[in-house]
Amino acid sequence: MTAATHVYGQAVEKLFDLGKADRIFGIESDLTSASPGSLAYARQFAAARRPTETGGRMSRVYAIESTPTLLGAKADHRLAMRPDEIVAALRCLAGLLGAGPGEWTQAENAHAAWLKAAADDLNQNKGRALLHAGREQAVEVHVLTDVINHSLGAHGSTINLIAPIEAMPGSKQQSISELAADMASGKVDTLIIIGPNPVYDAPPELDFAARLRGVPFSVSLARYDDETEVACKWRVPASHEYESWSDARAFDGTVTILQPQARPLYGGHSGHEILAVLLGDSSPDSYKLLRDFWQQRAQEENRGDFDDFWHKALQVGIVADTAASPQSLTPKADTITQLQGTSAAAKPALQALFRADEGNWDGRYANNPWLLEMPRAFTRLTWDNAALIAPGTARRLGLKTGDVVEIAFAKAKLKAPVYVLPGQAADCVTLPLGWGRTVSGLASGAGFNAYAARGADTAWADGITSLTRTGETFRLATTQDQDRVLGRDLVLEGELDQFNSDPGKIVPPKKTESLYPPFQYPDRAWAMSIDLDSCIGCQACVVACQAENNVPIVGKDQVLAGRAMHWLRIDRYYSGSADTPDIAFEPMPCMHCEQAPCEVVCPVHATVHDHEGLNLMVYNRCVGTRFCSNNCPYKVRRFNFYGYANENDRPAESWNPEVTVRDRGVMEKCTYCIQRIRTTQIDAAKGDRKIGDGEVRTACQQSCPTQAIVFGDRNDRDSAVAKRKASPIDYVLLDELNTRPRTSYTALIRNRNPAIKNSET
């Protein structure tokens, strides 16, 4: 039974309004990272946490989780705890808030004071608070979360309940188990698989591959070669979403019509077309199928002239009035009493947590080299997954990063390299899914397949029967120890009350002394501002920059050699204790210093300044001395040790034609997306007009879901970037070097609860 059925007696989904939530309590929450609507939620979340723009107000975030999440990293108070402790903590919280029996508060709890302070805070913010539990949490956690939300008056204010958007809500594990049973008993003589890859990710006890081979007629519609396709009798190439007409519903129910951007490059077909073939249409056309469907639907709904309706839907991008309406539901009276009879499950000494990978997700994106080489937010790992273990647990077990361990479960075992991760809960081992593919191009053989140990009844957590060192070691390609800028105060942070009373204590006054007169930029002065409060560490900007600027993939061996080419990296910082650290993310592009240390050491003037303050690279002049990289205090320059771009096996269409593809021996770095600046300048010149604020958007800025990055003309006092830079907590990195960076940062502000001791945060 799902939590919603338990609480409301029917399937429902939730819409959150983080803009209204002054208090957010995340239970290993993926609200701003992976849940449906996460982009919208991330934007709301960040907007409510920029005290420079909200008159000194910001939301307060609590997090309890077994493995670090992006929301947990932004929490003002975070506790790392085992899954069984999470249930106990929520029961205690429910008791404290009157949503559960008072005896739940009597149970011994190491975090009782913390929970009491959080409960008081939530209670004082009724109607302006919400709890959110991640999808991996147990049904009881979700039930408790719903009940507490109801008691806090969240429903109808910060949370709206709507009818399910998902086409088939309910247990996926159950449905695939039933299919496997049907295959085993010979009931299935034809199996059409549209999209998924069950041979790779179905629970191992289902023995899906063998059962699939026993089906007389099987077809897989897949975009790439995968494990399921290989096991099927027939394969059909699938088209990409950008290659076919379709429609979809957003997290709030809004319908959008998907328009193709190109004809199928490799003769792919959509799921609609395959279904149409099954229905007897021998030459289906996805556009016609879609249009006919909506013509009928528009007629049923009396939407007037169809051509008007259709063209408007295409032009606007959505079908009007299709968002789901909020429902008024209350938890069933016996919701809590049903929980009271249950007791906590036995606590295994070590517990495995199965979690989707940040890049590969469930394995479906394992063929995307950008995502394979994207450093993960916390581990900074590329090209591999690892068993994530808390520092204390690693010490107790005598493990260090790179040790290979054998992890045994009741019915399976696997070998994995260890990564010691601060902020991980004690005795919990996180095993990222989506790796260990055997039929997937670039990802084949990368990482280990955690699905091999993931049973149908233990989808998200399982007890580990033994964890032993094998004596082997494995080199993990993490970028965390590269580009180090040690011993320097790069992340400035302070408390909200400090910001409101004396922001000068957070960011000391700037020093602008120089023996030389400053260079004047009378026309435009391009500049960037990055808000550390808003950055959630999602890495979207890193990949967007890579796509926009033709940044090549270098492969694991080159990452190990410290040669990753990302023009923009997101540094991850810990402070406090290793077990429950405060976490901060700091995007690091080129600073475009007005007094750039890189320029003065270049013997061939390959890196120079322009009249608008851009620190340019002239690739044809570069002879590869790497002096500039050596002299850059921010470590943001990248060198082509090999002809990486030429070695990347990718179609010509995938390169951005507006950006030079660099060759071997050439230095490169962030250009502030100069191709976009120049295009806009030319357009403005043609129109004999000035460039408007916001007209030039860098790729990182454009992709940032939280608007952490702002770019524009600093000389324009009304520009967004000038306003951000006027903030009292705006600062530049390594100000003491007097490099005068054009990229500046807004200091990180935390909104601590005074009732919670700092030692517990």
Added chain:
Amino acid sequence: MRTLMLASAVAVMALSQAAFAQNQASNTQAASQPSANSGQTPPAAQQIQQDLKKAGFTDVKVVAE
């Protein structure tokens, strides 16, 4: 492909993608409608089943992973 049409039992496995999006305005999936958990198939999957049965398939099952 006509051979397919004659198949006596078909199991169609679809991801979360419906054949066509359900429109909330005329939604058959409103609060009063049965949910998956009440043992009835929701409309998108049901529609696929019905269409395939009309086309001659029998014992069709739609599975989501």
